[in-house]
Amino acid sequence: MTDHDDVRDLLAAWAFGALEPAEERLVPPHLAECESCAAEAERLSATVRLLAGPPLDEPPSPLDTLLTGALRARPAPPRVARHAAPYAAAVAGLEALLPELAGRWSTPVVHDWDVHATVAHLLAADEHLALRLGIDARVPGARIDEDADWAEAWERRTAEVIGHEYGRTPEETVADWSAQAAALLGTPHARDPELAAGTTLLMGLRLPVTEHFLARAFEAWIHTDDIGRALGLAVPPPPEEHLGQLVRLAVRVLGTVLGAGAPPVLFAVRGGEEWVLGSQSDPVAAELTLDAVDFCLLIGGRHAPDTVPRDTTGDAAAVRNVLERAASLSWL
Incomplete structure (x- = not known):
């Protein structure tokens, strides 16, 4: 692989501040010399700025309408490796959508779920990987049954979590989903590609943990898009590098x-x-x-x-x- 290929593979992580120190020293000199990588780096940076919302002294653009200011009060995201960067971005995207949901939690979204249930489903969907990585479940009754049909177990757990969360406020559901996502992004597996190269069985698929992080990113983005469509709001697709990883x-x-x-x-x-x-x-x-x-x-x-x-x-x-x-x- 050439230096150009090496840097191009690092650009998404660079835009999200997810590079290791040695990688950070590699990228800027190449961007000063390579027009195509510099253009891609600027595009990715623009996507990150969109997720973060416009500066306070600038009026929002039409694209910012969905995401205005939603992340300004959040602490800096944890440093993650490239395999976890798409999940970090997808989580940020849904968190940026949250201010638009007030008073609209009962809007039908997909299947027979409203907005509240869709977030509850994401809480259930991320739970299995969280358990594998040593994170305690946020909802009682979580379990990993190796002998169960994964699709039936998946549907059963989603129904359990949605039922549980309907007894709580949407804000409480969001808080637990957000805390679980932050815990996943805070694991050593999110920062260390070698550690995350080990395989585990989730959703009937034995894949490296790196790819299970991508599956979590895929689902978070899809359901954020579902919610956006239900509310008539345009949700941007993942950045090009992240989209390529999902593809x-x-x-x-x-x-x-x-x-x-x-x-x-x-x-x-x-x-x-x-x-x-x-x-x-x-x-x-x-x-x-x-x-x-x-x-x-x-x-x-x-x-x-x-x-x-x-x-x-x-x-x-x-x-x-x-x-x-x-x-x-x-x-x-």
């Missing part, structure tokens, strides 16, 4: 689910990477291109296989198989 995780899981026997499809995200999904030994049967955000929304169950915007060539059945399997992965 690569989704592709790895989708490739595993499809297996080596599926007709091979050349899959690409528009303007980005490409992969062969399915058989690696047969000629490519079709090509499929999706926008990165649309692909994540498909994986998250927010786009239907028949209606997600895409470009395709070749075997329509092979493409449909990929789209349907992608949509079937949704647990959100």
